[in-house]
Structure formats: C-alpha cells, structure tokens
Amino acid sequence: MSQTAHIPSHRKPRRGASKLSLRAGVAGGVLSTIAVAGAAGPANAEPLTETVEMPTLTSLDTDLASVVAASAEASQQEALDLSLRAQEDAALQKAAKEAKKAKAEAVRKAEAEKAEAEKAEKARSEARERASRTASRTSLTAHSSAGTSAGGSSTASKPVTGSAAAIVAFARAQVGDAYISGGTGPNSWDCSGLVQAAYRQAGISLPRVSSSQSSMGTSVSLSSLQPGDILYWGSRSGSYHVAIYVGGGKYVGAQNPSTGVVERSLDWDMPSGAVRIV
Structure with missing residues (x-):
C-alpha cells in the first residue's frame, strides 16, 4: 500500500453525469413544448399585448402649476x-x-x-x-x-286850549315819575305808555307801541309844531321813542331809567319827526 492511499482528496466532487443529463432533458422538453405551441397557432397571429396607461407626473405638475398661477393672479387682482x-x-x-x-x-x-x-x-x-x-x-x-x-313873544306864550291842553297838562303832571319798560302808570311809565295815557285824557285812544303811535295822524315839520303833537325818533313807521310837544320848544317824555319822565328842550335831543292827531 502506498503512503498516500489513506489521504482524502480536497477537491470538490464533480457533478454526476446523470444530473447533468436530467437538466438538459428538462430544458429540451420546455423548448420543444414552446416550439410545438408556436407551430400549432395561426400562421398570421400577432402577439397579444395590452397597454395600461398610467398617469404621468408631468401632467400632474402642469395642472398644479396652472391652479397655483390662477390663485396667485386672483389674489393679485383682489389686492389691486x-x-x-x-x-x-x-x-x-x-x-x-x-x-x-x-x-x-x-x-x-x-x-x-x-x-x-x-x-x-x-x-x-x-x-x-x-x-x-x-x-x-x-x-x-x-x-x-x-x-x-314879530309878535314880541314866542309860541309858548300862546294859550293851549281844548284837547291839546288836556294832553299837555297830563304829561307835565307826570314829570319826575320813574321810567320802567312796559310801564303804563300811574307812577311809572315808558315812553309810549305816557303818550297813550295823555291822549286818553282827551278821549283819544292810541295804540300801545311807539311805532304804531307815530304812524297815526298827519306828518308835520318840526318847524310847525303845536302843543299836543307827538314827536318820534327813528323812522315814522319804525320809531323807537316818542314824546309829547308841550310848546315853547320843549317836550315831555319818559326818557330812560336814569332820568325818568322829564321836560326837555328839543335841542337836548332833536326828534326825527312829528305827527298831529288833535
């Protein structure tokens, strides 16, 4: 016996010929079956194919970009x-x-x-x-x-008679009385209240206010005054003050709260005009 007879070999054992033959046979059978099936089919038959379309990412991206652009345009228009x-x-x-x-x-x-x-x-x-x-x-x-x-005396020396006398006498009798707005006597007067009361002594009824009193009778010039005439200050239809001419270039009137009823010269406060009722 040789010295190496008992040393085992390290090489892999080769596949058996039987296994290789079996695999070759299976492969050949499969190929034969495919060949037979191909031969059995129609000569002009086309391979059967079916295509399934799947959504592409490019289309989705385009739609999304359009929506975003439209939204941005709408927002910009709204802001504008x-x-x-x-x-x-x-x-x-x-x-x-x-x-x-x-x-x-x-x-x-x-x-x-x-x-x-x-x-x-x-x-x-x-x-x-x-x-x-x-x-x-x-x-x-x-x-x-x-x-x-001409006559050796002024108009004051002429006697006053009739209604004019009664008017003048009453007016002069009130000199020294107080002035009160709206006063109608017997001891306090305003300007039209005194004139109204004086004319009442002659049986003549006059309106209460000065503008109405100066609108009555006949207008006379200040150079032709007679005792009993009504003197007025302001316009005839809009007078703000009245008094009674008593002759001799003087008048009696309820002037104001500080003076009361006084007899004064026309020069002291020249009237605007005069009217004659008696």
Whole structure:
C-alpha cells in the first residue's frame, strides 16, 4: 500500500453525469413544448399585448402649476381692487373735507360782507338823521326867533286850549315819575305808555307801541309844531321813542331809567319827526 492511499482528496466532487443529463432533458422538453405551441397557432397571429396607461407626473405638475398661477393672479387682482377702493375712498374724503372747508369760508365771507354792508348802511342812516336834525334845529331856531321878533313873544306864550291842553297838562303832571319798560302808570311809565295815557285824557285812544303811535295822524315839520303833537325818533313807521310837544320848544317824555319822565328842550335831543292827531 502506498503512503498516500489513506489521504482524502480536497477537491470538490464533480457533478454526476446523470444530473447533468436530467437538466438538459428538462430544458429540451420546455423548448420543444414552446416550439410545438408556436407551430400549432395561426400562421398570421400577432402577439397579444395590452397597454395600461398610467398617469404621468408631468401632467400632474402642469395642472398644479396652472391652479397655483390662477390663485396667485386672483389674489393679485383682489389686492389691486382693494388698493383702488382705498384710493377712491381717500380721494372722496379729501374732496368732502375741501368742499366743507370751502363752504364754511364762503359762508364766513358772506356774513362778513353782510355785516360790513349793514354797518355802512347804519352809518349812512345816522349821517342822514344827524343832517336832518341839524336842519330841523336850524329851522326851528329861525322860526322861533322870527315869531319873537314879530309878535314880541314866542309860541309858548300862546294859550293851549281844548284837547291839546288836556294832553299837555297830563304829561307835565307826570314829570319826575320813574321810567320802567312796559310801564303804563300811574307812577311809572315808558315812553309810549305816557303818550297813550295823555291822549286818553282827551278821549283819544292810541295804540300801545311807539311805532304804531307815530304812524297815526298827519306828518308835520318840526318847524310847525303845536302843543299836543307827538314827536318820534327813528323812522315814522319804525320809531323807537316818542314824546309829547308841550310848546315853547320843549317836550315831555319818559326818557330812560336814569332820568325818568322829564321836560326837555328839543335841542337836548332833536326828534326825527312829528305827527298831529288833535
């Protein structure tokens, strides 16, 4: 026996020929079956195929981009509309403020012009009234002087009779009484209250207020006054004060709270005009 007879070999054992033959036979059978099936089918048959379309990512991305773009455009348009409305509102508010300011300025200017016109008219009226009083005072003085030179006495020396006498006597009897607005006697008077009461002594009924009293009777010039005539200050239909002429260039009237009922010369406060009722 050799020395290596009992040493086992380290090489892998080769596959058996029988196994290789078996596998070759199986493969050949499969190929034969496929060949037979192919031969058995129609000569012009086409291979059976079925295509299933699946959604692609490219289409989904395109749709999503369109939606996002439309949303962004809508948001931008909405923001633009809001901005335009805000600008319109601001413009309207500014226009309203400017219109209100212009109206207020126009009203103020109109009131100022009206006040200035009234002031100018009042000044002209006062100037005309002063001129009229000056002219009346000059005429009255000249008339009194002429009467004294011709007859040796003034009109005060002429006797007062009838209704005029009663009016003058009553008026003079109240000199020294108090002045109270709205007073009608017996110890306090206002100007028209005294005139009304004096004429009542002569049986003549007069209205209560001065503007109505001076509107009655016949208008006479201050140079032709007679005792009992009603003197007025202001316009005839809008007088603010009345008194009674008592002769001799004097009158009796309820002047104001500080003086009461007084007898004064016409020169002390020249009246605007006179009316004659008796």
